[in-house]
Amino acid sequence: MANSNTYLTTPTKTPSSRRIPQSQSKMQTQSHDPINSESRSRFEAYNRLQAAAVAFGEKLPIPEIVAIGGQSDGKSSLLEALLGFRFNVREVEMGTRRPLILQMVHDLSALEPRCRFQDEDSEEYGSTIVSATAVADVIRSRTEALLRKTKTAVSPKPIVMRAEYAHCPNLTIIDTPGFVLKAKKGEPETTPDEILSMVKSLASPPHRILLFLQQSSVEWCSSLWLDAVREIDSSFRRTIVVVSKFDNRLKEFSDRGEVDRYLSASGYLGENTRPYFVALPKDRSTVSNEEFRRQISQVDTEVIRHLREGVKGGFDEEKFRSYVGFGSLRDFLESELQKRYKDAAPATLALLEQRCSEVTDDMLRMDMKIKATSDVAHLRKAAMLHTASISNHVGALIDGAANPAPEQWGKTTEEERGESGIGSWPGVSLDIKPPNAVLKLYGGAAFERVIHEFRCAAYSIECPPVSREKVANILLAHAGRGGGRGVTEASAEIARTAARSWLAPLLDTACDRLAFVLGSLFEIALERNLNQNSEYEKKTENMDGYVGFHAALRNCYSRFVKNLAKQCKQLVRHHLDSVTSPYSMACYENDYHQGGAFGSYYKPNQASGGGSFCFELSDTGGDEPMKDQENIPPEKSNGQETTPGKGGETHITVPETPSPDQPCEIVYGLVKKEIGNGHENGGGARKRVARMAGHRNMEPLRIQNGGGGVLFGNADNGLRSSSAYSEICSSAAQHFARIREVLVERSVTSTLNSGFLTPCRDRLVVALGLDLFAVNDDKFMDMFVAPGAIDVLQNERQQLQKRQKILQSCLTEFKTVARSL
Ligand SMILES: Nc1nc2c(ncn2[C@@H]2O[C@H](COP(=O)(O)OP(=O)(O)OP(=O)(O)O)[C@@H](O)[C@H]2O)c(=O)[nH]1
Numbered sequence: 074m075a076n077s078n079t080y081l082t083t084p085t086k087t088p089s090s091r092r093i094p095q096s097q098s099k100m101q102t103q104s105h106d107p108i109n110s111e112s113r114s115r116f117e118a119y120n121r122l123q124a125a126a127v128a129f130g131e132k133l134p135i136p137e138i139v140a141i142g143g144q145s146d147g148k149s150s151l152l153e154a155l156l157g158f159r160f161n162v163r164e165v166e167m168g169t170r171r172p173l174i175l176q177m178v179h180d181l182s183a184l185e186p187r188c189r190f191q192d193e194d195s196e197e198y199g200s201t202i203v204s205a206t207a208v209a210d211v212i213r214s215r216t217e218a219l220l221r222k223t224k225t226a227v228s229p230k231p232i233v234m235r236a237e238y239a240h241c242p243n244l245t246i247i248d249t250p251g252f253v254l255k256a257k258k259g260e261p262e263t264t265p266d267e268i269l270s271m272v273k274s275l276a277s278p279p280h281r282i283l284l285f286l287q288q289s290s291v292e293w294c295s296s297l298w299l300d301a302v303r304e305i306d307s308s309f310r311r312t313i314v315v316v317s318k319f320d321n322r323l324k325e326f327s328d329r330g331e332v333d334r335y336l337s338a339s340g341y342l343g344e345n346t347r348p349y350f351v352a353l354p355k356d357r358s359t360v361s362n363e364e365f366r367r368q369i370s371q372v373d374t375e376v377i378r379h380l381r382e383g384v385k386g387g388f389d390e391e392k393f394r395s396y397v398g399f400g401s402l403r404d405f406l407e408s409e410l411q412k413r414y415k416d417a418a419p420a421t422l423a424l425l426e427q428r429c430s431e432v433t434d435d436m437l438r439m440d441m442k443i444k445a446t447s448d449v450a451h452l453r454k455a456a457m458l459h460t461a462s463i464s465n466h467v468g469a470l471i472d473g474a475a476n477p478a479p480e481q482w483g484k485t486t487e488e489e490r491g492e493s494g495i496g497s498w499p500g501v502s503l504d505i506k507p508p509n510a511v512l513k514l515y516g517g518a519a520f521e522r523v524i525h526e527f528r529c530a531a532y533s534i535e536c537p538p539v540s541r542e543k544v545a546n547i548l549l550a551h552a553g554r555g556g557g558r559g560v561t562e563a564s565a566e567i568a569r570t571a572a573r574s575w576l577a578p579l580l581d582t583a584c585d586r587l588a589f590v591l592g593s594l595f596e597i598a599l600e601r602n603l604n605q606n607s608e609y610e611k612k613t614e615n616m617d618g619y620v621g622f623h624a625a626l627r628n629c630y631s632r633f634v635k636n637l638a639k640q641c642k643q644l645v646r647h648h649l650d651s652v653t654s655p656y657s658m659a660c661y662e663n664d665y666h667q668g669g670a671f672g673s674y675y676k677p678n679q680a681s682g683g684g685s686f687c688f689e690l691s692d693t694g695g696d697e698p699m700k701d702q703e704n705i706p707p708e709k710s711n712g713q714e715t716t717p718g719k720g721g722e723t724h725i726t727v728p729e730t731p732s733p734d735q736p737c738e739i740v741y742g743l744v745k746k747e748i749g750n751g752h753e754n755g756g757g758a759r760k761r762v763a764r765m766a767g768h769r770n771m772e773p774l775r776i777q778n779g780g781g782g783v784l785f786g787n788a789d790n791g792l793r794s795s796s797a798y799s800e801i802c803s804s805a806a807q808h809f810a811r812i813r814e815v816l817v818e819r820s821v822t823s824t825l826n827s828g829f830l831t832p833c834r835d836r837l838v839v840a841l842g843l844d845l846f847a848v849n850d851d852k853f854m855d856m857f858v859a860p861g862a863i864d865v866l867q868n869e870r871q872q873l874q875k876r877q878k879i880l881q882s883c884l885t886e887f888k889t890v891a892r893s894l
Pocket of ligand 1: 142143145146147149150151168169249250251317318319320321351353354355
């Protein structure tokens with residue numbers, strides 16, 4: 074830092090020997106000196122402001138000096154010298170572990186030092202401590218207590234000590250832990266880094282002056298910490314460099330050229346930076362305060378004498394005298410700080426005015442909040458606005474939104490399954506993976522993905538196996554009633570029963586999964602609400618403290634979603650009932666396969682290009698494998714093809730008295746017909762029949778029937794190997810597929826959309842409103858009774874009031890200071 078100022082603003086009792094009489098005379102006239110009383114009141118004003126800032130965590134740009142440097146470079150000794158008495162801090166073995174803000178107040182009446190420590194968490198100062206060892210004890214015990222609590226080796230929380238003394242200047246200086254290269258034994262290895270970053274953050278505010286100490290024995294080229302200081306203040310505009318323990322170097326100088334070169338430190342610190350060269354008494358023996366100060370000034374005198382007389386040709390006094398000796402440094406620090414106080418006063422005053430009005434606003438808000446805790450109308454309004462806002466956010470999330478970040482708030486399909494506790498689809502052994510399964514989705518997108526997953530799951534369900542007995546019972550009974558549609562009816566009945574028992578659980582699961590997606594939206598809507606409120610002006614009142622209300626709102630929302638799920642389950646069950654009713658034509662309809670509105674099939678797990686939901690559904694070509702008559706799960710390769718082929722309705726001629734045992738022509742007829750279709754469609758039916766015939770499960774049947782009289786088919790018979798049983802099973806599979814398709818495509822998807830999403834968009838706010846607000850005042854206020862909440866508010870108010878009072882008195886004080894500027 075460039076300096077030419079050695080003007081003494083505040084007298085001290087420990088100046089250099091040449092100045093003692095002058096300083097003492099100034100000190101004695103101080104109270105009558107207008108300049109001194111001005112700077113004194115400025116200093117007092119800043120000191121009080123600083124106390125308030127430390128107590129309330131205010132960030133105020135108060136000019137301060139921060140002493141930094143390597144461990145044992147002499148920071149604490151310099152502080153003691155400035156204070157004019159030893160408080161033994163450096164004999165505390167642990168060294169400096171917490172910053173120490175030392176507010177030195179020059180007070181003529183304090184013939185003995187009066188030290189007071191600021192309470193750890195308030196702006197109050199404790200009682201006066203006179204003994205130096207007691208001061209050291211407080212510093213040590215406070216340091217140890219905090220480090221035990223934080224479980225760290227250092228802490229950035231400062232200790233604030235105010236020292237009033239007739240022999241100290243008006244100066245505020247912050248002592249910091251010294252930089253170290255390695256942690257001490259038993260300390261965390263990260264300690265050096267912690268100290269470095271703590272000191273950096275203490276030193277970075279631009280209103281702070283850095284007092285960087287480095288021992289005289291260290292050459293600038295091998296300085297350990299110069300770079301760290303440069304990182305904080307690259308051009309040393311606010312850095313005062315101090316070469317400490319100058320006595321250790323003195324003896325090495327032989328002539329003037331050498332000493333002047335050393336004192337200029339040119340090349341390393343830049344042209345405008347002149348270091349101060351300070352030596353302090355080495356003697357550690359306990360001496361009186363007066364003796365201590367005498368020694369300080371004696372060392373100063375000896376240094377100058379040595380430079381003048383011990384070095385050949387002396388030294389360039391004009392250039393360097395004002396930079397040599399502790400007295401020079403002290404005078405400069407004091408004047409520099411006063412200068413900065415003066416410069417910063419207008420900005421400080423403006424900031425104080427701003428802070429005061431902010432605190433007044435905070436107080437008003439707090440008063441309103443306290444009043445509002447018992448104002449039903451106000452609470453109703455605030456709660457309604459909050460509920461409406463949350464409902465709107467739910468709507469927006471359903472309609473498609475990407476705020477808050479889906480990466481954080483969305484879920485993959487796997488996560489949805491896990492977190493909902495619903496797991497995989499009942500009766501589906503395949504691992505269904507809808508498109509975009511790995512993306513984190515929420516809201517409308519997640520809903521759509523579940524719907525898709527449901528379709529995949531439904532299309533992966535096989536028509537389950539049916540025993541021969543069952544087939545025989547149904548078939549024979551139908552035959553008994555006469556009519557030629559026995560096989561068709563029997564297979565339709567089988568398909569209906571299968572659809573009822575296999576698709577119903579799927580529908581329930583779909584509803585539960587969708588309800589989970591919608592249920593999760595509450596949390597996301599809260600987050601959106603929070604973001605919105607913080608991004609712009611606060612739109613709704615902060616309802617944070619009203620835990621009861623939040624719990625009630627959450628409950629209502631989850632009830633609303635649960636009810637929707639219940640209703641939807643009933644609705645889709647109704648659809649299932651009607652599509653599986655004997656009166657439904659679903660089984661007999663043929664047009665779903667014709668490429669009409671529902672003319673395509675899903676392939677489970679097949680994602681269409683680009684990950685879109687717009688699937689091209691499965692290829693419905695003629696080689697669609699027909700499941701064999703035993704309904705054995707399909708081979709792996711075609712396991713995903715679950716829906717019967719696109720072939721037209723197979724008509725069969727039912728004989729007068731059909732028998733499952735009959736190696737019937739009708740079956741053959743069916744096969745033939747299928748072959749016909751198969752030809753048209755690429756021979757799929759032929760393959761199917763061959764596969765059916767060749768199936769190992771047919772073997773026992775053949776043996777059972779002596780190889781000749783077939784029960785439900787003759788494997789040896791090639792194309793003639795089918796039977797009424799296999800025919801019915803395959804026909805049932807077709808019926809099943811149609812039922813499923815009608816259900817999925819015609820009714821369920823739209824029902825789920827209208828059953829879940831429409832009410833969430835249109836009815837949610839009303840439903841929540843009715844639940845929460847259509848109650849009498851007493852019941853309503855139950856949600857707002859939070860034991861202790863009012864106490865908390867009152868407490869906060871008290872703190873605010875205290876802060877307001879202190880800031881206000883600081884403001885008044887600064888206004889007075891400003892008048893004399
Ligand atoms: N010879 C000589 N010794 C000094 C001088 N100043 C301080 N010392 C000694 O150097 C040692 C370390 O001084 P401190 O003031 O504790 O150093 P510090 O920078 O505060 O150390 P930490 O707080 O641990 O970082 C003490 O033994 C002092 O007596 C000096 O000018 N000359």
